[in-house]
Amino acid sequence: MKKEYTLTIFTENKIGLLHRITVIFTRRKLNIESLNTSESEIRGIYRFTIVVTVTESMVQTLVKQIEKQIGILKAFYHTLEEIVYQEIALYKVPTHAFADGNEVEKLIRNHNARILRIEPEYIIVEKTGHKEETQQLFRDLEQFGILQFARSGRIALTKQIKEITAYLKELEMQQDET
Amino acid sequence: MQTKTDARKAGKQETIERISGAEALMRALIIEGVDTIFGYIGGAIMPVYDALMNYEDKVRHVMVRHEQGAMHAAQAYARIKRRPGVVFTTSGPGATNTVTGLADAMLDSTPLVVITGQVGAAMLGTDAFQETDVVSVSMPLTKWNYQITCADEIPEVLAKAFFYANSGRPGPVVIDITKNAQFDEVDFDYKKISRVSSYVAKPRPDIADIDKAADLINAAKSPLVLVGQGVAISGAQEEFKTFVEKAGLPVASTLLGLSAFPSNHALFTGMLGMHGNYAPNINTNKCDVLIAIGMRFDDRVTGNLETYAKQAKIIHIEIDPSEVDKNVKTDVAIVSDAKQALELLTPKVKNNSHEDWLKSFAKLHEVEYEKVIRKDIHPTKGMMHMGEVINRVSEKTKGEALIVTDVGQHQMASARYYQFNKKDSLITSGGLGTMGFGIPAGMGAAIAKPDRPIFVFVGDGGFQMTVQELGTLAQYHLPVKIILLNNNYLGMVRQWQELFFDGRYASTELVNPDFLKIAEGFGVPGKQISDREALDSTLDELLNVEGPFLLEVKVQKMGNIFPMIPAGATVSDMRLE
Ligand SMILES: Cc1ncc(C[n+]2csc(CCOP(=O)(O)OP(=O)(O)O)c2C)c(N)n1
Ligand SMILES: [Mg+2]
Numbered sequence: 065m066k067k068e069y070t071l072t073i074f075t076e077n078k079i080g081l082l083h084r085i086t087v088i089f090t091r092r093k094l095n096i097e098s099l100n101t102s103e104s105e106i107r108g109i110y111r112f113t114i115v116v117t118v119t120e121s122m123v124q125t126l127v128k129q130i131e132k133q134i135g136i137l138k139a140f141y142h143t144l145e146e147i148v149y150q151e152i153a154l155y156k157v158p159t160h161a162f163a164d165g166n167e168v169e170k171l172i173r174n175h176n177a178r179i180l181r182i183e184p185e186y187i188i189v190e191k192t193g194h195k196e197e198t199q200q201l202f203r204d205l206e207q208f209g210i211l212q213f214a215r216s217g218r219i220a221l222t223k224q225i226k227e228i229t230a231y232l233k234e235l236e237m238q239q240d241e242t
Numbered sequence: 243m244q245t246k247t248d249a250r251k252a253g254k255q256e257t258i259e260r261i262s263g264a265e266a267l268m269r270a271l272i273i274e275g276v277d278t279i280f281g282y283i284g285g286a287i288m289p290v291y292d293a294l295m296n297y298e299d300k301v302r303h304v305m306v307r308h309e310q311g312a313m314h315a316a317q318a319y320a321r322i323k324r325r326p327g328v329v330f331t332t333s334g335p336g337a338t339n340t341v342t343g344l345a346d347a348m349l350d351s352t353p354l355v356v357i358t359g360q361v362g363a364a365m366l367g368t369d370a371f372q373e374t375d376v377v378s379v380s381m382p383l384t385k386w387n388y389q390i391t392c393a394d395e396i397p398e399v400l401a402k403a404f405f406y407a408n409s410g411r412p413g414p415v416v417i418d419i420t421k422n423a424q425f426d427e428v429d430f431d432y433k434k435i436s437r438v439s440s441y442v443a444k445p446r447p448d449i450a451d452i453d454k455a456a457d458l459i460n461a462a463k464s465p466l467v468l469v470g471q472g473v474a475i476s477g478a479q480e481e482f483k484t485f486v487e488k489a490g491l492p493v494a495s496t497l498l499g500l501s502a503f504p505s506n507h508a509l510f511t512g513m514l515g516m517h518g519n520y521a522p523n524i525n526t527n528k529c530d531v532l533i534a535i536g537m538r539f540d541d542r543v544t545g546n547l548e549t550y551a552k553q554a555k556i557i558h559i560e561i562d563p564s565e566v567d568k569n570v571k572t573d574v575a576i577v578s579d580a581k582q583a584l585e586l587l588t589p590k591v592k593n594n595s596h597e598d599w600l601k602s603f604a605k606l607h608e609v610e611y612e613k614v615i616r617k618d619i620h621p622t623k624g625m626m627h628m629g630e631v632i633n634r635v636s637e638k639t640k641g642e643a644l645i646v647t648d649v650g651q652h653q654m655a656s657a658r659y660y661q662f663n664k665k666d667s668l669i670t671s672g673g674l675g676t677m678g679f680g681i682p683a684g685m686g687a688a689i690a691k692p693d694r695p696i697f698v699f700v701g702d703g704g705f706q707m708t709v710q711e712l713g714t715l716a717q718y719h720l721p722v723k724i725i726l727l728n729n730n731y732l733g734m735v736r737q738w739q740e741l742f743f744d745g746r747y748a749s750t751e752l753v754n755p756d757f758l759k760i761a762e763g764f765g766v767p768g769k770q771i772s773d774r775e776a777l778d779s780t781l782d783e784l785l786n787v788e789g790p791f792l793l794e795v796k797v798q799k800m801g802n803i804f805p806m807i808p809a810g811a812t813v814s815d816m817r818l819e
Contacts, residue, residue, distance in 0.1 A: 076440055080377060080387070087382045121567070128564035134386045134406055137440045238442050 284332020286359030313343020334372030349673025385413030472536015494522030648680030678707030
């Protein structure tokens with residue numbers, strides 16, 4: 065059965081690693097639903113967060129094939145219950161939508177969104193949340209005309225207590241000199 | 243010219259020299275023990291070739307006729323020497339001509355360090371003359387690749403290249419070096435690498451898994467061991483033999499596993515897979531414990547996974563964790579180098595024999611012999627069969643020659659009918675099935691092992707894919723005996739057309755040239771035979787030839803390779819005719 069999985073991948077910052085990772089998905093014609101990368105809590109170690117919908121045995125294979133690439137330190141996969149995650153969305157709406165009554169204002173308040181910028185022609189609204197939430201605001205704003213919309217990839221932290229530093233130590237211990 | 247190692251040996255103080263990138267590259271190769279380079283020159287690699295001239299006393303450069311030839315030669319060389327094969331090419335077309343060899347080496351776990359020249363760093367990304375994005379092109383075909391854009395990077399990157407290529411599960415590495423990095427100077431200070439913290443080259447097996455595996459083996463009534471190339475790569479042939487002899491385990495081999503265990507051993511039951519032997523395939527679906535060592539359950543071995551060895555407990559000893567549970571779910575996985583695992587496992591298995599179970603293999607083999615083998619190796623009328631030629635070569639060389647093959651029916655016939663009694667005796671393209679592999683691989687084999695008799699079995703199709711390397715064979719007078727099994731067809735594909743496409747022979751009949759004239763033009767002597775009576779004496783002649791030789795044997799046009807498991811069928815549904 066297919067399910068949504070969030071992959072967390074720790075890498076050394078090496079040019080080309082992103083390509084090596086994405087090739088593993090494209091080879092099997094799998095759609096990467098979202099991808100984000102940033103430096104992790106350890107300087108020089110990068111964290112990739114990838115969302116895919118596949119079977120569990122497929123995600124296991126993917127994680128192993130990713131982890132095998134040189135420059136990848138560790139890769140994990142998680143279900144939604146195992147992570148705390150967030151996405152951010154930006155919406156550009158025409159300013160005149162706000163002029164007629166207070167409906168838009170109410171929407172923004174109810175959605176816990178906030179206004180980043182007000183210009184005579186447009187207003188930029190920001191909302192963080194899960195995809196369903198940012199999507200709901202999108203639907204609610206649609207009637208007022210959305211000029212632009214963008215949503216970030218998912219970022220996620222895991223609930224597990226064992227942190228990456230512990231895994232990196234294990235990695236050191238695991239090998240013999242060749 | 244003095245290298246650092248010389249200086250050290252002479253007890254002199256080490257001084258860090260400032261030398262060109264090209265010179266640094268050459269010294270790095272020498273420190274890594276490289277004695278042979280296969281390559282082809284061009285604009286973007288000229289500084290390296292210029293530096294190479296300074297080291298001709300230490301390194302032999304084999305100038306091939308096409309970069310694909312350099313790749314396959316280096317592959318064979320690497321597989322025999324068990325250290326990275328080295329290739330030099332120029333940028334652009336030189337580099338793209340390596341693609342097939344990279345793919346082949348990647349699938350067959352062959353260590354290579356391929357050095358490609360590249361346009362100057364300032365011109366990268368501008369569509370400069372002979373610029374191709376080699377790093378992107380080779381990304382999915384390499385274990386690691388890297389572009390060097392400044393000379394300072396050369397020592398460290400080369401050290402990594404050699405370490406990655408030949409440690410863990412071996413594989414090809416591409417190092418793309420921009421022209422400026424070849425010209426510029428670097429303080430040459432080279433340190434070999436034997437460990438990189440983020441990379442587990444030698445995973446340590448878990449003792450609990452070893453114990454579980456031993457328990458399963460000790461309780462097994464009908465165990466079967468599958469030997470793959472991993473056993474040869476880890477140099478565990480002896481350990482493997484001790485292990486199976488102690489526990490009395492029948493052995494079946496993958497195509498690339500052949501010669502890791504002697505074909506004439508009482509426990510050897512034959513080759514697995516699509517055109518393998520009947521007994522091990524049928525018994526795969528009868529055994530109670532399947533012990534796979536250094537192999538990856540390729541689909542040519544397993545057929546339909548849904549019906550593959552479902553009754554058996556599976557033990558998988560494999561160095562690459564991503565192969566574990568990829569195709570076949572295991573009961574016990576030992577992620578380890580084969581040698582290390584076997585050294586731990588053998589003391590824990592009981593002395594045993596499985597006489598009745600072994601007899602069941604012999605019985606099935608009898609069936610295959612009557613239905614297939616006898617007709618293949620001892621036909622009495624009609625044109626010659628591939629099997630009889632290979633069988634005669636096997637007898638005459640006592641199964642001790644080094645066999646190189648191309649891809650097709652003759653490849654399967656070679657695997658089936660040559661008796662591999664000596665280790666490291668088969669070089670063939672397994673995972674990629676690359677036609678054109680044979681002749682250049684024979685070349686690499688002859689350079690790696692000039693003292694062993696080397697036979698290349700090739701088809702009339704594949705021969706024409708890398709025929710230009712006859713020129714290299716002649717130039718270096720390499721002792722490669724090419725046996726061209728000419729059936730006038732792309733035989734393997736024709737067989738599929740006969741069996742699965744109603745005998746509609748679309749584009750498989752060949753209009754062939756005069757092969758002997760071609761060889762002669764390249765300076766390679768040859769002979770053609772079509773009569774069975776001539777086979778014996780001709781092979782005797784061939785055995786005594788020095789240098790390259792082409793023997794063209796006209797064989798039956800419509801011969802088929804049986805037994806066969808049709809693609810996607812169940813192993814135990816192997817067809818005998
Ligand atoms: C480069 C390449 N192209 C196509 C194929 C598909 N193919 C596999 S076997 C084969 C026929 C080989 O014919 P030949 O070399 O005459 O050998 P035979 O099977 O007749 O012994 C072909 C076309 C391949 N394996 N490699
Ligand atoms: Mg043919």
